[in-house]
Amino acid sequence: MTYNIAILGASGYTGAELIRLIAGHSSIEIKALGAFSKAGQAVAQVYPHLRHLDLPPMVAFDQIDWTGIDLCFCALPHKTSQEVISGLPRDLRIVDLSADFRLRDPEAYQKWYGNPHAAVEMQGEAVYGLTEFYRDEIAGARLVAGTGCNAATGQFALRPLIEAGVIDLDDIILDLKAAVSGAGRALKENLLHAELSEGYHAYATGGSHRHLGEFDQEFSKVAGREVRIQFQPHLIPANRGILGTAYVKAEAQAVLDTLASAYQDEPFIEVLPMGEVPSTRHVRGSNYCHIGVAADRLPGRTVVVAALDNLTKGSSGQALQNANLMLGINEVEGLMMAPLFP
Structure with a gap:
């Protein structure tokens, strides 16, 4: 059986990544591509690397005929998603790649994103899209809220x-x-080549990064008590990839054993042997996450390193993994490609 899907925000990076992944999918066909400033253009004009694909043109959202569309990916900016999704057909399954439905508490959303929640009535049905931990809920969901890429990396570790x-x-x-x-x-x-290359810098210092809302929500939920971590992101001059290094107070062998047990049946999570740590080069362009554990020289302290591709496992690959579950398709369909190297 073939399912028809639409992508809103097809001209952005995550939209293009969705198109790339779905091109290798045997059970999903792209029927509509929605865009703002690029509406009216062919995908080949916006993304020449996709010119070999037979795709519909990018159109304004109000020009999309939702008849026969089984699922919609919303790869839109924060706040925009709430407004657009509120106007979509109520029987349409949706995977949202923005932050607009990740935080269960609307007050937490306003705190971290600076504006009131515009679709509070829909928040209750949204399922948090960290596939490995919400698989059963995602399979039966109508609306899935994809995680932040930084938040996914930290949670896997x-x-x-x-x-x-x-x-x-x-x-x-x-x-x-x-x-x-x-x-x-x-x-x-600040993202121009002359401003970004040949160095990297910390940003959102002092606990102001928005993904802390997800860490607070999810870590406190699984612990059964309040958990607040110290988190500092940095921007590096690379196109793809996230490397998260966690410093924890624990015995390294217990940490490795726990992670290995938790992920032993997960197709996309690889826990490395003790002392080996991953690189973003090892997961580039793939839906894999590699996790390494090393004992620190200080007794009772351990380092955990996780690497994933922010556009794939951190966003569009995760979205397709969730869509597969929602449509009753094999979860790994379209996602088993090997990483790109070098």
Whole structure:
């Protein structure tokens, strides 16, 4: 059986990544592509690397005929998603790649994103889209809220450890390096080549990064008590990839055993042997996440390193993984491609 899908926000990086992934999918066909400023253009004009594909043109949202569309990916900016999704057909299954439905508490959304929640009536039906931990809920959901790419990386490294109680919950530091595509495709002065290359810098210092809302929500939920981590992201001059390094108070073998047990049946999570740590080069362009564990020289301290591709496993690959579950398709369909190297 073939399912028809639409992508809103097809001209952005995550929209293009969805098109790339779905091109290799045997059971999904792209029937509509929605865009704002690029409406009226062919995909080949916007993304020449996709010119070999037979795709519909990008059109304004109000020109899309939703008849026969089984699922919609919304790869839109924050706040825009709430407004657009509120106007979509109520029987349409939706995977939202923005932050607009990730936080269950509307007050938390306003705190971290600076504006009131515009679709509170829909928030209750949204399922958090971290596939490996919400698989059953996602399969039966109408609306799935994809995680933040930074939030996914940190949770893959830390969530099983917090749930199992093998680390000190009051002493967790997450240091994260993120590639520039995570900031989106819109023109920004600080992302110009001359401004970004040949160095990297910390941003959202002092606990102001929006993905802390997800960490607070999810870590506190699995711990059964309030958990607040120290988190510092950095922007690196690379196109793709996230490397998250967590510093925890625990015995390294217990950490490795917990992660290996939690992910032993997961097709996209690879836990490395003790002492080996991953690189973003090892997961580039793939839906895989690699996790490494190393004992620190200080007794009772451990380092956990997680690497994933922010556009794939951190966003569009996760979205397709969730869509597969929602449509009753094999979860790994369209996602088993090997990473690109070098």
